[in-house]
Amino acid sequence: MYIYNELDQQLIEQRAEQFRDQVRRYLAGQIAEDEFRVLRLQNGLYIQRHAPMLRVAINYGLLSSQQLRALAEVSRKYDKSYAHFTTRQNVQFNWPALEQVPDILADLAKVQMHAIQTSGSCIRSVGSDHFAGVFADEIEDPRPWSEIIRQWAALHPEFAYLPRKFKIACTGSRSDRAATQVHDIGVHVVNNDAGEQGFEILVGGGLGRTPMIGKVIRDFLPRQELLAYLEAILRVYNLWGRRDNKYKARIKILVQSLGVEDFRNRVEAEWERIKGGELTLTDAYVDRIKADFQPPAYDANAAADTSYAEKLASERDFAVWIERNTVPHKVAGYRAVTLTLKDYLKAPGDLSDVQMDEVADLADRYNFGEVRTTHEQNMVFAHIKQADLYPLWQALGELGLARPVVGTINDMICCPGLDFCSLANAETLSVARQVQERFDDMDYLYDLGDLSLKMSGCINACAHHHVGHIGILGVDKNGESYYQFTLGGSAAEDASIGKVLGKSIPLAEVGDTLQKILDTYVEIRDEGERFLDTVRRVGNQPFKERVYAANH
Amino acid sequence: MPLIIDRQPAADTWVRVDSEEGLKQSGDLLVDFALWLEHADQLKARDGRLGVVIDGDSELDPLLSDLDRLALVAVAFPSFADGRGFSLARMLRQHHGFTGEIRAVGDVTWDRLRYMARCGINAYDVPAERYSDDMLSAFDEITVCYQGAEDDPRPIYRQS
Numbered sequence: 001m002y003i004y005n006e007l008d009q010q011l012i013e014q015r016a017e018q019f020r021d022q023v024r025r026y027l028a029g030q031i032a033e034d035e036f037r038v039l040r041l042q043n044g045l046y047i048q049r050h051a052p053m054l055r056v057a058i059n060y061g062l063l064s065s066q067q068l069r070a071l072a073e074v075s076r077k078y079d080k081s082y083a084h085f086t087t088r089q090n091v092q093f094n095w096p097a098l099e100q101v102p103d104i105l106a107d108l109a110k111v112q113m114h115a116i117q118t119s120g121s122c123i124r125s126v127g128s129d130h131f132a133g134v135f136a137d138e139i140e141d142p143r144p145w146s147e148i149i150r151q152w153a154a155l156h157p158e159f160a161y162l163p164r165k166f167k168i169a170c171t172g173s174r175s176d177r178a179a180t181q182v183h184d185i186g187v188h189v190v191n192n193d194a195g196e197q198g199f200e201i202l203v204g205g206g207l208g209r210t211p212m213i214g215k216v217i218r219d220f221l222p223r224q225e226l227l228a229y230l231e232a233i234l235r236v237y238n239l240w241g242r243r244d245n246k247y248k249a250r251i252k253i254l255v256q257s258l259g260v261e262d263f264r265n266r267v268e269a270e271w272e273r274i275k276g277g278e279l280t281l282t283d284a285y286v287d288r289i290k291a292d293f294q295p296p297a298y299d300a301n302a303a304a305d306t307s308y309a310e311k312l313a314s315e316r317d318f319a320v321w322i323e324r325n326t327v328p329h330k331v332a333g334y335r336a337v338t339l340t341l342k343d344y345l346k347a348p349g350d351l352s353d354v355q356m357d358e359v360a361d362l363a364d365r366y367n368f369g370e371v372r373t374t375h376e377q378n379m380v381f382a383h384i385k386q387a388d389l390y391p392l393w394q395a396l397g398e399l400g401l402a403r404p405v406v407g408t409i410n411d412m413i414c415c416p417g418l419d420f421c422s423l424a425n426a427e428t429l430s431v432a433r434q435v436q437e438r439f440d441d442m443d444y445l446y447d448l449g450d451l452s453l454k455m456s457g458c459i460n461a462c463a464h465h466h467v468g469h470i471g472i473l474g475v476d477k478n479g480e481s482y483y484q485f486t487l488g489g490s491a492a493e494d495a496s497i498g499k500v501l502g503k504s505i506p507l508a509e510v511g512d513t514l515q516k517i518l519d520t521y522v523e524i525r526d527e528g529e530r531f532l533d534t535v536r537r538v539g540n541q542p543f544k545e546r547v548y549a550a551n552h
Numbered sequence: 553m554p555l556i557i558d559r560q561p562a563a564d565t566w567v568r569v570d571s572e573e574g575l576k577q578s579g580d581l582l583v584d585f586a587l588w589l590e591h592a593d594q595l596k597a598r599d600g601r602l603g604v605v606i607d608g609d610s611e612l613d614p615l616l617s618d619l620d621r622l623a624l625v626a627v628a629f630p631s632f633a634d635g636r637g638f639s640l641a642r643m644l645r646q647h648h649g650f651t652g653e654i655r656a657v658g659d660v661t662w663d664r665l666r667y668m669a670r671c672g673i674n675a676y677d678v679p680a681e682r683y684s685d686d687m688l689s690a691f692d693e694i695t696v697c698y699q700g701a702e703d704d705p706r707p708i709y710r711q712s
Contacts, residue, residue: 007708011696018693022663031663035632039663121633151698151708157670158642158701161635227707238639239608273647278700278710285709 001062001370002147002292004112011154012114013106019043020102027099042160044118045101047422054093054101055118056108060128060146060170061089061373065360068371070111072356078104081353085341087413087463088167089127089373090118094420116154121162121249123153123234127169129177130374133295134382136330140189140197142172144290145226148281149187152227159234163241164249166234167206174493179375181205181214181495182467184251185233192220199226203233203263204255207461211497212252217264223286225271228279232270236263295331296368296383302333305387317404320442321393324404326384333386339379340411343400344440345433348414349377355399366392375464375491376452377413378406408445409453409514410436413464417457417474418481424457426474426481431455431510438511448518451531452491455483467491469532470517471498472510481507487517487543488535499540502548516546554683556665556676557653559691564677566603566624582626585610596621605657608636619650627673629658638671645672645702665690672702 019039026036040046044055056071063071071091075083078100084092096104108114117124128146132138149168153159159166169178170187180186186202199221205214221229237251240258255263312319326335339359342348351359359379363371366388367381374380379401384392396402405411412435415421417428432455439445454468458475465471471486482504489498505513520543525534535543555564566582569575575583575591582603588595595602596618603624604615619625625644627637637656644650655675656668661682668676669691678687700707 007696011694011698014694014696021693025662035661035663038633121635154698155694156699157667158638159635160667161633161638161664235639235643239636243608243634243636278705279707282709 012109016105016109041120044115051095052098054096056091056115057118057125058090058373059150060143063371065363065369067111068360072353075353085349085373087375121164122160123166126150127178129171130372130380134336138173140172142170144293146170163243176493179491186214198223204252206250206252207466209247209459211466213495215260224281228275232267236266298331302385308386311390321404325406337381337384338406339401340403341378347429407450413454415456415462425476426457428457434511466497517543520546554678624653626655626657632659641671641673662687662690670701670703
């Protein structure tokens with residue numbers, strides 16, 4: 001992973017001290033509330049329902065075991081001994097005291113972590129593929145490019161006061177595991193016809209009140225021009241994005257109102273003026289960053305192990321876990337493992353301090369000291385030797401991180417909702433429990449096949465409900481939590497926005513409603529057809545008829 | 553209002569003009585963009601230095617050919633959340649080669665000074681109630697710059 005040099009370290013330490021001074025001046029009454037709000041958000045600090053919430057960046061979802069231990073320590077020292085991992089691969093602490101946040105940031109800086117731009121109307125932390133470096137069909141590891149973008153975006157002087165938040169994700173493969181099409185900018189590593197490597201650039205994806213899929217504004221960008229092109233996009237957005245209405249301030253609305261052609265022309269005109277200049281990436285720089293992302297020292301004899309095959313044959317539960325929660329690795333004798341942060345009846349994405357410490361120990365023992373977070377609120381150990389899979393499975397099982405539910409509705413993505421978030425309109429955690437309790441028959445879940453269920457407690461869509469195969473949006477009706485279903489969304493390379501099924505339903509009926517949707521699917525699916533494909537084939541109507549049948 | 557120029561407290565020698573009446577004054581005039589558009593020829597013919605106040609809504613094309621006649625461009629920040637002025641300042645320097653004073657006016661406070669400086673703004677008109685000598689330390693709170701900007705065009709990978 002990226003190794004900080006002296007300057008990188010100096011920057012995050014100075015930033016922590018700068019925030020300490022901002023807190024001091026705020027508490028001394030020298031900064032007004034609304035102005036401090038903007039300053040604290042640029043450091044990931046929200047004021048929430050019960051207490052402040054601090055969001056810490058996990059850039060492109062990559063953590064060292066040492067960093068994970070530091071997060072555990074922060075949760076013990078300043079919080080309630082747990083942390084929440086988010087759909088943008090970051091981590092949140094729900095109970096810090098404002099006065100202690102500067103100390104938390106100083107502690108985190110010691111392990112090269114920070115909260116820079118994890119919130120606010122600025123360029124947020126860069127998302128990436130949690131299986132980077134794992135699959136043979138990858139064009140290139142996207143993480144060095146994500147790091148290059150991170151450095152460019154960090155404390156960018158021109159783009160700290162944008163019309164609205166700005167999210168970038170980068171992938172290096174045709175398969176999209178970073179939801180790039182619903183980001184403000186999606187950066188895809190591609191090869192052109194001449195065999196040169198560069199980027200395809202998408203702009204204007206996003207969820208929230210007006211969900212949209214990003215549009216390609218450049219098929220091929222020479223790699224050394226990446227930052228100049230991003231700067232051109234951000235400048236056009238900063239100058240022309242709407243500032244009069246926060247619901248119309250994202251870049252997707254600008255792209256929509258100008259039209260893709262006009263928007264592209266403005267970006268290209270700006271790029272013409274700056275391209276080939278100082279922002280042009282140097283080979284020395286790119287090579288230096290890439291050197292930090294070299295593959296780990298794999299065991300060349302990993303595939304020779306026979307214990308794995310024996311355990312697969314003799315232990316059905318282990319075999320099921322391998323089938324659901326692991327994927328083959330391009331290196332023979334290795335697999336990549338998903339740790340499900342969806343323990344039975346626990347809040348999705350939450351880990352206790354003990355779990356964090358234990359996961360860090362397991363990462364050291366089995367995974368070259370590396371941990372990744374995913375936008376599905378899970379973690380990944382990307383390089384597990386097959387002989388280690390069985391003992392790892394046992395250890396994860398004891399930690400409650402081995403439920404074999406990846407890709408099922410029990411692997412639900414869920415925001416914290418009304419229990420914690422001051423923006424939320426409805427409960428989410430109790431609904432997640434309701435779903436888990438009702439759908440706990442694994443054979444049934446496996447029969448349903450790949451099915452993503454995403455639930456947000458408000459229209460801000462932190463859980464990306466629009467791009468769930470099934471999406472659930474919590475709404476408030478006269479103080480009661482109600483839920484609106486959408487069907488047919490996808491965050492992958494075949495991205496689409498789900499369509500609303502019908503009027504929202506009350507909390508107690510979420511499980512029943514889900515059951516009716518699933519029953520309908522099972523009845524009408526073609527052989528081997530995914531839920532998503534069935535919905536795309538038949539539309540919402542058959543589901544709608546069942547859910548809103550007259551007995552209601 | 554207190555003024556900072558090139559990181560030092562400074563006296564303001566400019567007269568701000570926002571009505572036609574004011575155009576008759578002598579001395580260095582800082583005029584609103586709309587007045588400039590209407591009276592550019594008359595203003596260019598007078599003695600004394602000229603400055604124009606622009607903001608994110610100003611359509612700058614008519615101004616650009618006269619930039620070399622201006623000693624000062626004031627960029628208005630109507631609120632601390634409005635970041636268009638950062639791009640305006642950079643484009644004046646980077647694209648239009650403006651070398652005169654660029655002055656931030658409006659909601660100009662401590663926590664934006666460094667970003668403003670990096671974007672090519674070298675003067676800051678700070679509301680009196682928000683001014684303190686301490687705020688001059690804002691420029692040096694962070695000394696590492698990943699990006700090239702108007703203070704130093706070299707990004708981190710060209711700095712060594």
